Amino acid sequence: MGANFITGTGTDIGKTWLCCALLRHWREQRRHPEALKPVLSGFDPAAPGASDAGALLEALGQAADERALEAIAPWRYAAPLSPDLASAREGRQVPFDALVGYTRRAAERAEGPLLVEGVGGVMVPLDENHTVRDWIAASGLPCVLVAGSYLGSMSHTLSALESLRHGGVPVTAIAVNESEGSSVALGQTLASLTNHVGGIPLLGIRRDDPGPGIARLAGLLA
Ligand SMILES: Nc1ncnc2c1ncn2[C@@H]1O[C@H](COP(=O)(O)OP(=O)(O)OP(=O)(O)O)[C@@H](O)[C@H]1O
Numbered sequence: 760m761g762a763n764f765i766t767g768t769g770t771d772i773g774k775t776w777l778c779c780a781l782l783r784h785w786r787e788q789r790r791h792p793e794a795l796k797p798v799l800s801g802f803d804p805a806a807p808g809a810s811d812a813g814a815l816l817e818a819l820g821q822a823a824d825e826r827a828l829e830a831i832a833p834w835r836y837a838a839p840l841s842p843d844l845a846s847a848r849e850g851r852q853v854p855f856d857a858l859v860g861y862t863r864r865a866a867e868r869a870e871g872p873l874l875v876e877g878v879g880g881v882m883v884p885l886d887e888n889h890t891v892r893d894w895i896a897a898s899g900l901p902c903v904l905v906a907g908s909y910l911g912s913m914s915h916t917l918s919a920l921e922s923l924r925h926g927g928v929p930v931t932a933i934a935v936n937e938s939e940g941s942s943v944a945l946g947q948t949l950a951s952l953t954n955h956v957g958g959i960p961l962l963g964i965r966r967d968d969p970g971p972g973i974a975r976l977a978g979l980l981a
């Protein structure tokens with residue numbers, strides 16, 4: 760069954776939102792999707808439901824209790840910083856090999872579509888030696904690159920794509936999640952990007968009508 764890593768051009772681009780929309784879509788189709796947010800920074804144990812893991816669990820119809828959090832987000836850090844910095848504050852590094860092993864095992868075991876949400880963008884440092892891209896590559900998963908339609912997004916998107924290519928990571932699709940209040944129309948962003956992505960499927964997710972984009976993406980992933 761399809762397992763995909765969900766990465767993005769940067770933080771706040773809509774990775775969690777998109778994962779939740781896909782999970783709900785599959786559940787409506789009576790599929791049994793799964794989702795992981797293995798590394799979580801900015802985590803407040805007093806408000807687990809407000810975290811990315813909490814949002815994913817809600818979309819899966821599960822409570823954000825300790826057991827569920829431990830299962831889908833085993834590496835949680837309090838500081839709202841990149842994982843290398845957040846983990847250093849607590850004196851416990853992100854254990855790269857264990858993280859990769861955990862991701863690979865989850866992908867092997869998954870019976871329904873599996874989404875693994877990364878952290879921030881493609882090149883966010885996990886520790887002194889590894890970035891999110893290294894995690895995706897070592898896990899052997901294809902990825903979805905989530906991008907925006909804001910002015911400047913094209914360079915961010917193509918730069919992220921170039922670094923995924925350089926790391927040997929296959930890209931299943933690029934999801935252009937329409938940016939709020941953008942001066943650039945979603946259709947224009949898609950038309951320009953399509954000339955530069957070498958045939959990778961490009962999907963636009965409209966703010967006022969996300970359903971068709973979500974359905975197309977869901978079809979590509981599972
Ligand atoms: N298409 C959309 N329609 C409505 N709201 C959206 C959409 N995409 C993103 N958002 C909102 O934008 C905010 C940032 O999105 P989200 O949390 O999914 O980003 P992220 O890429 O997962 O960030 P992080 O790097 O922190 O994990 C959230 O409040 C989310 O609900």
Ligand SMILES: [Mg+2]
Nearest residue numbers: 774775811876
């Ligand atoms: Mg997120």
